[in-house]
Amino acid sequence: MSEHQTPLDLVRLRPVDGPVACARPDRLAVASRWFQEHFPGEVLYAVKANPSPWVIDTLYAAGHRWFDVASLPEVELISSRCPEATMAFMHPVKSRRAIASAYHDHGVKIFVLDCEAELQKILQETGYARDLTLVVRLAVSNDGATLPLAGKFGATEAEAPDLIRLARAHAFELGVSFHVGSQCMAPSAYRAAMMEASRLIARAGVTVDIVDVGGGFPSIYPGLTPPPLEDYVKAIEHAFEDMMVLENADLWCEPGRALVAEAVSVLTRVELIKGDAVYMNDGSYGCLFDIVHARWSYPMRVHRANGELSPQTAPFKLYGPTCDSIDSMPGPYELPADLKEGDVIEFGMLGAYGTAMATRFNGFGDVETVTVSDYPWLSLYDQPVLASPQSEPAAEGSVVPFTRLRRRRQRLIKRR
Ligand SMILES: Cc1ncc(COP(=O)(O)O)c(C=O)c1O
The missing domain is CATH 3.20.20.10 (Alanine racemase)
Structure with a gap:
């Protein structure tokens, strides 16, 4: 697995054919x-x-x-x-x-x-x-x-x-x-x-x-x-x-x-934009099964290899790569208004039931895994909750240290 500080570092380093699972x-x-x-x-x-x-x-x-x-x-x-x-x-x-x-x-x-x-x-x-x-x-x-x-x-x-x-x-x-x-x-x-x-x-x-x-x-x-x-x-x-x-x-x-859940985000590349329809290289037969089938919301952000993203947003519908029309996420998702082919959409909190759900349908489903060491958007463990789905991860060094709270294992008797 290649190692990167952040998903954006990877996007800037080389083309992301994707999908790419960013492991933490x-x-x-x-x-x-x-x-x-x-x-x-x-x-x-x-x-x-x-x-x-x-x-x-x-x-x-x-x-x-x-x-x-x-x-x-x-x-x-x-x-x-x-x-x-x-x-x-x-x-x-x-x-x-x-x-x-x-x-x-x-x-x-x-x-x-x-x-x-x-x-x-x-x-x-x-x-x-x-x-x-x-x-x-x-x-x-x-x-x-x-x-x-x-x-x-x-x-x-x-x-x-x-x-x-x-x-x-x-x-x-x-x-x-x-x-x-x-x-x-x-x-x-x-x-x-x-x-x-x-x-x-x-x-x-x-x-x-x-x-x-x-x-x-x-x-x-x-x-x-x-x-x-x-x-x-x-x-x-x-x-x-x-x-x-x-x-x-x-x-x-x-x-x-x-x-x-917190330990993985998935990078998907935008392959085409038609009006407000965004065609990506991952979807409901891939790591995004639960977005479609369980109507689950994941935090999202967009990375661009070169140049700035527009601060203005617009509503988009998302489509996965397969030919099945189920492979669609109507949203609407507020994404940068100038979103274009080659931009990379990152879905956070996808460690559970993400890569595990990917199928091989239509020849898609290959997921590369890299490691990153940035902070996920949201955490139940060691930092105050950041409520906005678009919010940036905490800056490096701002992570609240994990507090040790050892509980009694009062009734546990090991017999095996
Ligand atoms: C028997 C059993 N145990 C544990 C789990 C894990 O559940 P969760 O991911 O909600 O913690 C599942 C999930 O389907 C399950 O079927």
């Missing part, structure tokens, strides 16, 4: 440290949010040893790069081959399930192993989430008690998990889900060793400023105290977005 490993390390120091339990990185090797390596170097994997390729990726990792296979529907290979070839012992048929698959493919950690995924409300994930996975209130009881009979350790939905804007959603889980555990009448509160921790985007992450941790800690679980039960979380 130091920002990922800050987020990683925050979770490790504040969350009173194990932090499993949800690999699906961004499986780029530099992300995995940065997290591992920063001390992350636990990973939430959802497929055999993700198992293989972590296995190949992180020798001391503990992997949890958290997709509720796994192929038999994936279960068998994860267990026998890669030492995965933690599996999620949300129905009896999946439990039977896990038991059969692991040879009725006696060392399994089985995690029952529960269906919970996604009302606090910007991107709800409800409706596809999770044992219902009616199903869960029997399933928890059945899994207990086969588990060396038993957990429950849920997902409150992505970009959860309400810390209280975690409490509500944990209280629901507690009721279901009580109805099952068995002991539970692990409570896994899943992902959903937010990042910050234009128009989506969540409460401080400390509020989420506090809500979870208090709810955990109130749950009907063993006194020495473990608490886990599986953040994806919150860990990696």
